[in-house]
Structures are given as structure tokens and as C-alpha cells.
Amino acid sequence: xxxxxxxxxxxxxxxxxxxxxxxxxxxxxxxxGMLEPKVIVSVALFLMAWCLESRDLRNALLHPWPALWxxxxxxGLLPALAWMAGFLLQVADFRIGLLMIAGVPCTxxxxxxxxxxxxxxxxxxxxxTLLTTGTxxxxxxGWLMVxxxxxxxxxxxxxxxxxxxxxxxxxGAGQLLQMITPLRQFAKRHKTGLGVVSQILVLxxxxxxxVEMFDKLESGTVSVATLSIVAVASACLAIHLLGLTFxxxxxxxxxxxxxxxxxxxxxxxxxxxxxxxxxxxxYSEYYPLAVIxxxxxxVGQLIxxxxxxxxxxxxxxxxxxxxxxxxxxx
Numbered sequence: 423x424x425x426x427x428x429x430x431x432x433x434x435x436x437x438x439x440x441x442x443x444x445x446x447x448x449x450x451x452x453x454x455g456m457l458e459p460k461v462i463v464s465v466a467l468f469l470m471a472w473c474l475e476s477r478d479l480r481n482a483l484l485h486p487w488p489a490l491w492x493x494x495x496x497x498g499l500l501p502a503l504a505w506m507a508g509f510l511l512q513v514a515d516f517r518i519g520l521l522m523i524a525g526v527p528c529t530x531x532x533x534x535x536x537x538x539x540x541x542x543x544x545x546x547x548x549x550x551t552l553l554t555t556g557t558x559x560x561x562x563x564g565w566l567m568v569x570x571x572x573x574x575x576x577x578x579x580x581x582x583x584x585x586x587x588x589x590x591x592x593x594g595a596g597q598l599l600q601m602i603t604p605l606r607q608f609a610k611r612h613k614t615g616l617g618v619v620s621q622i623l624v625l626x627x628x629x630x631x632x633v634e635m636f637d638k639l640e641s642g643t644v645s646v647a648t649l650s651i652v653a654v655a656s657a658c659l660a661i662h663l664l665g666l667t668f669x670x671x672x673x674x675x676x677x678x679x680x681x682x683x684x685x686x687x688x689x690x691x692x693x694x695x696x697x698x699x700x701x702x703x704x705y706s707e708y709y710p711l712a713v714i715x716x717x718x719x720x721v722g723q724l725i726x727x728x729x730x731x732x733x734x735x736x737x738x739x740x741x742x743x744x745x746x747x748x749x750x751x752x
Contacts, residue, residue: 432621433728439625440721443632447640454630459696464592466623469616470534471596472609474544482545488673488682489549492528495672495690496554500665501525501565507657508569513646516654518569519712522701523719524661525565527554529692532624532724535617536692540731541738542684548593550689558697566701588696627695628724631717638710646711658719663726665691684734688727695720 427434443450482489504524508517528551537547554561599605609616639646670687678686698716705712 430728432625433725435622435625436628436721436724439629440632443629444636447633447636450633451637454633457626457630459627459630459699460588462623462627463696464588466620467588468592468596469620470544470548471593472599472605473613473616474534474548474596475600482543482549486549487676488543488546488678488686489553489689491673491676491678492546492550492669492686492690493553493557495665495669495686496528496550496693497525497557497561497565499668500661500691500693503661503664504657505565505569507661511650511654511657513650513654513711515646515709515711516650516715518705518709519702519715520654520657520661520719521565521569522705522712523658523693523695523698523716525562525569526694526697526701527551527558527562528689529694529720529723532621532727533689533692535620535624536724536727536731537685537688538617539728540684540688540734541681542688542734543679543681544685546682546685547689550685552590552593555694555697562697562701624724628717628720631695631699631713631720635713635717638713646714651714654715655718655722658715659722659726662691662719662723666727666730680738684738688731692723692727693719 501521501524504520508520511517511520528547533547533551534544538544599609666687669690670683673683673686695716698720699713702713702716
């Protein structure tokens with residue numbers, strides 16, 4: 423039992439936090455109201471970049487094809503699947519929310535963490551994050567115009583500056599610390615602990631989305647049939663798994679090495695909840711229940727990817743080597 427809890431602590435906390443959000447969402451609103459996704463993601467990215475060896479990121483930039491392929495899948499296949507799946511959903515809010523979460527950039531934190539967990543190339547996963555986030559003002563808006571029929575009014579300059587502060591600046595700061603020998607060695611010694619902190623930060627964002635989702639359902643101002651929720655949950659899971667599977671096997675067909683196959687699969691299929699929540703603020707007046715697919719997709723991707731990452735890590739270990747269980751949390 424102790425070993426199970428040690429290896430599944432994140433999933434246990436995830437399930438517990440969602441259960442708490444479902445139990446008393448209204449009471450938790452003041453608490454989650456203090457959580458700022460941009461700040462949380464910035465700190466998580468800083469910690470991950472601090473642990474990432476600079477030479478690994480340089481290698482990813484010198485060999486960017488896996489990351490570029492991940493961008494193509496993330497902004498091509500997944501939004502297209504969401505758009506087609508929308509025709510099967512009866513609730514307009516769910517159609518918009520599904521397209522919204524599928525059309526946002528790669529998740530800003532968990533893609534690197536879960537790639538690391540699976541023994542993939544985390545530098546390539548981080549590069550997918552950089553590329554998809556840097557182009558989200560165009561790609562995400564385009565898909566929403568196709569699916570929603572209403573253009574999101576982006577201030578491009580403000581958006582790009584915000585992306586710089588949330589993404590580029592933390593990564594740059596973390597890599598600068600890699601240049602200072604004592605700090606680089608500190609990050610190397612405490613890589614597991616810093617990874618755990620990053621995962622807890624990711625969990626706090628999920629908790630915020632879950633509270634907002636259950637609060638809307640409990641308030642009674644909007645209602646939806648259970649069958650419709652099951653349908654959109656199934657669509658979220660199917661889109662994620664199809665993207666992950668296609669990313670892995672297409673990368674193998676393109677002769678990328680195994681670490682890059684894993685990085686492409688995870689990064690192209692994981693989507694950013696903070697960016698989706700930002701977009702949701704624009705659409706909440708018209709589609710208040712659109713937050714439900716956002717929360718379901720993100721929670722689902724973390725649950726299934728935790729299991730998949732562990733299987734990939736086990737499959738990649740040498741046959742005669744003793745399993746390094748500490749890697750599960752790094």
C-alpha cells in the first residue's frame with residue numbers, strides 16, 4: 423500500500439481535489455480566486471527549465487524536426503478532430519469548449535514533466551511548448567473563427583508580451599541559473615523534489631478549473647443532461663488518445679529516436695488549461711458551460727498520461743537493469 427501511494431500520489435491528490443471541488447464548490451471559490459494561472463505556470467516552467475541541462479535544449483534547437491512535427495499535429499490534427507466531434511454533441515457550449523481546448527497550445531508545464539516521467543526528450547517537449555505558445559494568437563484564433571463563428575478580439579501586442587512573461591522569461595531565467603555551477607548542481611541534486619513542486623503547481627490549476635465547473639453546475643443557472651457530459655468526456659478522451667497515438671507512431675515512421683517519439687506523442691496531445699481558461703473568459707457570457715470540456719480534457723490527459731508514461735518508461739529500461747523507481751517523480 424505504501425508503495426502504491428508513493429507511485430500514485432499525484433493521481434490520488436488529483437482525485438481527492440476533484441472530489442473536494444464537487445462537494446463544496448461555492449465555499450472554495452474565494453480560495454481558488456486567489457490562484458493566478460499565469461503566475462503558477464511561470465513558476466512551474468522556471469523550475470523545469472532550471473532542471474533542464476542547457477546542452478539538451480541546444481540539441482533540440484539544432485534538431486528541431488520532432489518539435490516541428492509535434493506543432494503540426496497539435497494545431498492540425500487535434501482541432502480538426504474536435505471540430506468533427508462537435509457535430510455529435512448536442513450542447514453548443516460543449517462544442518465550443520471542445521474546440522477551444524483542442525485549439526490552444528501545448529500545456530505549459532505538464533508536457534515536460536510527463537515526458538521526463540516517460541524517459542522522453544524533455545527538451546523537444548519544451549520546444550513544442552515554445553513554438554505552439556508563440557503562434558497561438560494565430561492558430562487558436564483561426565480555429566475558433568471556424569468553429570464558433572465569432573472572432574476572439576485579441577490584442578496581439580499585449581498577448582505576445584504576456585506570453586513572453588509567462589513562458590519565455592521563466593525558461594530564460596531557469597537556463598541562466600544553469601550557467602552558475604553551484605545552482606546547476608543544486609538543481610541536479612534536487613531534480614526529483616523540484617519536479618514534485620511543479621506537479622503540485624499544475625494540480626492547483628486543475629483544482630481551480632474543477633471548482634469553477636462544479637460551481638456552475640450547482641448554481642442551477644445552467645443545467646445539462648448526464649448523457650451529454652458522458653458524450654463530451656468520451657470525445658475529450660478519444661481526441662487526446664488519438665493525438666498521442668498518432669504522434670508516437672508517425673514519429674517512429676519518420677525515424678525519430680525513441681525519446682523524441684515520446685516527446686512528440688505527449689506534447690502534441692496535451693493542451694494548456696491556463697490558456698483555455700483565458701479564452702473562456704471571452705466566451706463565458708455566451709457559452710457558460712464551455713468550461714466543462716476544458717476541465718475534463720485536462721484532468722483526463724493527466725490521468726491517462728500518468729499510466730502511459732509509466733508504461734513507456736518501463737518499456738524503455740534495459741532488460742537486465744534494476745528499475746529506477748525514483749524516475750517516476752522526476
